[in-house]
Amino acid sequence: MSLPQLPPVIVGAGPAGLACAATLVEAGLRPILLDEARRPGGQGTRRLSPAMMPFAEQFLGRAYANKTATREALEDRLLTRCDWRPGTLAWGIFEDRLEVVQDGRHDSIRFDQLLVAVGATDRLMALPGWTLPGVFTLGGAQVALKQHSAFIGQRVVMAGSSPLLYLAAAQYARMGLRDLIVVDTSKSADKRRAAIGMVLSAPGTFAEGLLLLAELRRRGVRRIEGAELLRVNGTNRVEAIEIRHADGRVEALSCDAVALGHGLRPETQLAELAGAKLKFDPILRNWFPETDEDGRAGDRLWLAGDSAMTGGRIAAAESGRLAALSMLAARGMTVPADAAKLRRRVERLRVFQQRMASAFRWPSHLAAELPDETIVCRCERVHAGTIREAVRKQAGPVEVNRVKAITRCGMGRCQGRFCGQTLQELTASTSGMPVETVGRLRAQAPVRPIPIEAAMEGDGL
Amino acid sequence: MTRSSSFDAIIIGGGLFGCFTGLFLARSGKRVAVLERGYVGAQSSGANFGGLRLQGRSLSQYPLSLAAQHHWETFEELSGESCEYDRNGMVYFAHTDAGRERLLGYAENSRRCGLEIALWEGEALRRNLPWLAPSALIASFSPRCAVANPRTATPAVARAMIGAGGALLQNCDVTQVDHKDGLFTVAGTGCEPITAPVLINAAGGWAGQLAKQFGEEVPLFSAGPPQFVTEPLPYVLQPSVYAIEGDMILRQTTRGNFIFAGYPRTLSNADGRHTFVPPHKTLNGMRAVATHIPALRHAEVMRVWSGVEGYLPDMLPIVGAGQTTPGLFHAFGGSGGGFQIAPAVGECLAHLISGDTPPVDLAPYAITRFASAIEASEKLTREFDRV
Numbered sequence: 149m150s151l152p153q154l155p156p157v158i159v160g161a162g163p164a165g166l167a168c169a170a171t172l173v174e175a176g177l178r179p180i181l182l183d184e185a186r187r188p189g190g191q192g193t194r195r196l197s198p199a200m201m202p203f204a205e206q207f208l209g210r211a212y213a214n215k216t217a218t219r220e221a222l223e224d225r226l227l228t229r230c231d232w233r234p235g236t237l238a239w240g241i242f243e244d245r246l247e248v249v250q251d252g253r254h255d256s257i258r259f260d261q262l263l264v265a266v267g268a269t270d271r272l273m274a275l276p277g278w279t280l281p282g283v284f285t286l287g288g289a290q291v292a293l294k295q296h297s298a299f300i301g302q303r304v305v306m307a308g309s310s311p312l313l314y315l316a317a318a319q320y321a322r323m324g325l326r327d328l329i330v331v332d333t334s335k336s337a338d339k340r341r342a343a344i345g346m347v348l349s350a351p352g353t354f355a356e357g358l359l360l361l362a363e364l365r366r367r368g369v370r371r372i373e374g375a376e377l378l379r380v381n382g383t384n385r386v387e388a389i390e391i392r393h394a395d396g397r398v399e400a401l402s403c404d405a406v407a408l409g410h411g412l413r414p415e416t417q418l419a420e421l422a423g424a425k426l427k428f429d430p431i432l433r434n435w436f437p438e439t440d441e442d443g444r445a446g447d448r449l450w451l452a453g454d455s456a457m458t459g460g461r462i463a464a465a466e467s468g469r470l471a472a473l474s475m476l477a478a479r480g481m482t483v484p485a486d487a488a489k490l491r492r493r494v495e496r497l498r499v500f501q502q503r504m505a506s507a508f509r510w511p512s513h514l515a516a517e518l519p520d521e522t523i524v525c526r527c528e529r530v531h532a533g534t535i536r537e538a539v540r541k542q543a544g545p546v547e548v549n550r551v552k553a554i555t556r557c558g559m560g561r562c563q564g565r566f567c568g569q570t571l572q573e574l575t576a577s578t579s580g581m582p583v584e585t586v587g588r589l590r591a592q593a594p595v596r597p598i599p600i601e602a603a604m605e606g607d608g609l
Numbered sequence: 610m611t612r613s614s615s616f617d618a619i620i621i622g623g624g625l626f627g628c629f630t631g632l633f634l635a636r637s638g639k640r641v642a643v644l645e646r647g648y649v650g651a652q653s654s655g656a657n658f659g660g661l662r663l664q665g666r667s668l669s670q671y672p673l674s675l676a677a678q679h680h681w682e683t684f685e686e687l688s689g690e691s692c693e694y695d696r697n698g699m700v701y702f703a704h705t706d707a708g709r710e711r712l713l714g715y716a717e718n719s720r721r722c723g724l725e726i727a728l729w730e731g732e733a734l735r736r737n738l739p740w741l742a743p744s745a746l747i748a749s750f751s752p753r754c755a756v757a758n759p760r761t762a763t764p765a766v767a768r769a770m771i772g773a774g775g776a777l778l779q780n781c782d783v784t785q786v787d788h789k790d791g792l793f794t795v796a797g798t799g800c801e802p803i804t805a806p807v808l809i810n811a812a813g814g815w816a817g818q819l820a821k822q823f824g825e826e827v828p829l830f831s832a833g834p835p836q837f838v839t840e841p842l843p844y845v846l847q848p849s850v851y852a853i854e855g856d857m858i859l860r861q862t863t864r865g866n867f868i869f870a871g872y873p874r875t876l877s878n879a880d881g882r883h884t885f886v887p888p889h890k891t892l893n894g895m896r897a898v899a900t901h902i903p904a905l906r907h908a909e910v911m912r913v914w915s916g917v918e919g920y921l922p923d924m925l926p927i928v929g930a931g932q933t934t935p936g937l938f939h940a941f942g943g944s945g946g947g948f949q950i951a952p953a954v955g956e957c958l959a960h961l962i963s964g965d966t967p968p969v970d971l972a973p974y975a976i977t978r979f980a981s982a983i984e985a986s987e988k989l990t991r992e993f994d995r996v
């Protein structure tokens with residue numbers, strides 16, 4: 149194969165994509181960097197909307213607000229040295245072309261080096277009532293605040309098994325929300341057990357977590373630990389969330405909005421379309437793309453950040469840098485930095501996440517307990533009972549793509565991004581097969597819906 | 610459960626051809642086993658457009674097609690389950706002069722075979738199909754054409770077969786077939802060897818290999834048309850709508866999604882297991898929809914797929930007895946139209962295997978037709994990338 153000639157293409161301008169771009173720019177290249185969003189930043193480090201800017205210090209804390217401002221200024225300077233394409237949705241990859249829709253028009257970008265760094269979204273387990281208006285993901289609750297300067301409600305419960313609970317709750321509390329409850333469904337024993345490993349692998353990140361906890365206590369946020377989520381109640385919208393405390397007591401927490409999350413799931417569809425193989429990670433109990441230690445997943449393909457392996461903001465940036473070094477080496481260029489050190493750092497941060505995952509466990513056991521009438525797939529309104537019935541039927545499916553074909557679960561607009569995790573567990577628990585055997589929903593283009601009109605050339609119609 | 614390892618007939622392939630053949634054989638008292646590499650109906654039979662189209666056929670195809678349509682119309686009685694059969698009718702339209710000529714020819718064929726066909730041009734065309742772009746020249750409408758849900762049809766037939774005493778072995782990839790003393794022994798990964806005096810090759814796009822092993826090489830190749838589905842929209846369009854030029858085939862499900870397809874078809878991957886949809890075909894399909902039905906230009910496409918389908922150059926399947934080996938039968942090569950004819954394929958083959966005269970003459974579908982030079986279908990050049 150001849151050496152790559154085209155500008156490297158980076159999908160996703162979060163910490164991973166930006167760090168990769170920075171390293172490539174330093175080496176004298178001008179990468180194409182695109183993001184579905186209008187502004188760089190990604191999810192976790194999403195930029196504040198103009199309306200939120202005056203509250204930056206209140207929201208982020210003084211020190212972090214200053215750091216953020218400096219970083220964003222650097223990023224802005226970086227973007228002028230990239231071929232930056234905001235508002236550009238990547239919807240497919242075929243051979244050496246990336247298919248995008250930019251401002252309502254289709255475009256096709258040829259590449260010989262591609263980095264996919266499209267992040268992760270909240271990992272959800274269906275719950276009776278979770279489709280009621282007023283139920284958000286933890287990530288969604290953060291977007292509402294950072295991008296739309298709005299709380300998801302006035303009486304908010306944040307619930308699940310996720311470190312993001314504490315971050316999102318702190319952000320809401322700092323912006324003045326008084327009526328806020330955190331329901332952490334993970335067990336304190338699990339967290340204690342995992343703590344030592346977490347301290348050892350990334351003491352800084354661990355300390356940040358402790359600070360958040362202390363802050364919530366100081367701000368008087370009620371925190372419930374080790375409870376189980378039973379259902380979200382309400383007629384036309386959320387009125388309460390019903391939980392069972394560790395001591396067996398059932399309580400309905402009255403609220404007008406709920407944010408849910410059980411950790412993160414990687415966005416792997418583009419990587420899969422580009423030819424990456426996925427493998428099952430037994431600790432995180434989920435599927436991740438296979439890469440080498442620098443994030444390379446194919447001749448032309450690199451992956452970094454949370455869409456490669458859950459690792460958080462710093463690991464994302466370091467893995468983006470690492471991928472850039474590997475891309476440069478593949479171009480026959482001299483590599484400016486010490487890749488070995490970066491590798492060790494990324495590895496340590498990812499180990500931290502793995503340990504954190506055993507503190508904040510994915511509640512796989514809940515799938516078996518879901519009442520039949522629970523909606524699992526909200527796009528197609530498929531209920532748990534329908535899935536169980538299909539799996540139990542003679543000649544019925546025991547592989548999730550077949551379950552999808554028969555029941556329509558995962559067939560809708562979101563292509564199973566929100567129901568896929570529940571579907572895997574439900575298929576496993578109903579069939580009695582291990583979750584890694586029932587598989588995962590295969591990616592199909594377009595990874596997001598695209599308007600028919602986008603295909604028309606010029607003004608077309 | 611004890612399962613005997615000897616059967617009256619073994620069917621390789623759990624698609625619709627295999628399952629219907631199994632159902633009719635089991636109902637006639639035969640002990641049958643269907644062996645499926647993956648899951649029933651997961652290949653062509655589950656991935657297709659669901660079109661039960663009676664228009665656009667040559668005269669010789671009608672006996673089989675009409676026999677099959679009768680079974681679709683009574684599918685619930687036949688299988689005991691619904692497959693969302695919907696007699697929604699079908700519009701064929703032409704937007705080129707050559708297309709117009711062909712459409713008139715096809716309409717004539719349909720009428721000669723007893724189908725009710727309405728022809729609309731000019732004012733009548735605009736009145737009946739106001740949503741069609743002005744470039745449409747003529748349309749024919751057939752009310753008996755229908756659609757069904759391909760994803761649920763095959764499992765339903767497989768269950769009916771099991772109900773009638775048949776055996777279904779899934780996750781059984783047949784890798785070895787031997788024939789000795791009038792008995793076939795079939796073995797594979799995931800299944801114990803079993804034997805039967807009758808073997809039915811219903812392996813869809815993969816059937817060529819087995820035919821070849823028994824000295825019957827046929828020009829079968831695998832391909833699939835790109836298929837697209839939009840988000841659900843209000844249900845407004847009852848009939849299926851096919852451009853005779855092949856650039857747009859479209860229908861709306863009663864749930865609201867528009868499903869569409871557009872030729873040319875794509876050849877399957879070298880591994881024979883997948884047919885990818887290159888993005889330029891997705892774009893072509895979208896353009897065709899926006900061109901022919903402008904009102905849909907704001908709809909959003911949310912998924913694209915295809916399938917691995919076996920095609921033969923004359924676009925007709927092979928259904929009937931093998932010529933080299935007594936007891937060997939073939940049912941494959943649906944050539945893009947196998948969903949519709951599958952019930953009749955199964956019924957006819959079951960008759961043949963039982964030594965009865967099939968209700969439809971299978972001569973046009975004989976494997977022997979490839980012994981001499983055959984006439985390639987005009988569709989072959991028009992509807993594929995390159996063959």
Ligand SMILES: Cc1cc2nc3c(=O)[nH]c(=O)nc-3n(C[C@H](O)[C@H](O)[C@H](O)COP(=O)(O)OP(=O)(O)OC[C@H]3O[C@@H](n4cnc5c(N)ncnc54)[C@H](O)[C@@H]3O)c2cc1C
Pocket residue numbers: 621622623624625626627644645646647648649650651652653654655656657658659660661662781782783784797811812813814815816832833834835836914915916917918940941942943944945946947948949950
């Ligand atoms: C996208 C698409 C759209 C279509 N649209 C229509 C339409 O609208 N109307 C219509 O009438 N037709 C349509 N068709 C055609 C129709 O789907 C097929 O002709 C029909 O389903 C063929 O059925 P089959 O049983 O021969 O093949 P398949 O359904 O492919 O079944 C063959 C089976 O054999 C199995 N198999 C193969 N080798 C082995 C082995 N060694 N061991 C065990 N098992 C094996 C395979 O796994 C497979 O399940 C379409 C096809 C495609 C791909």
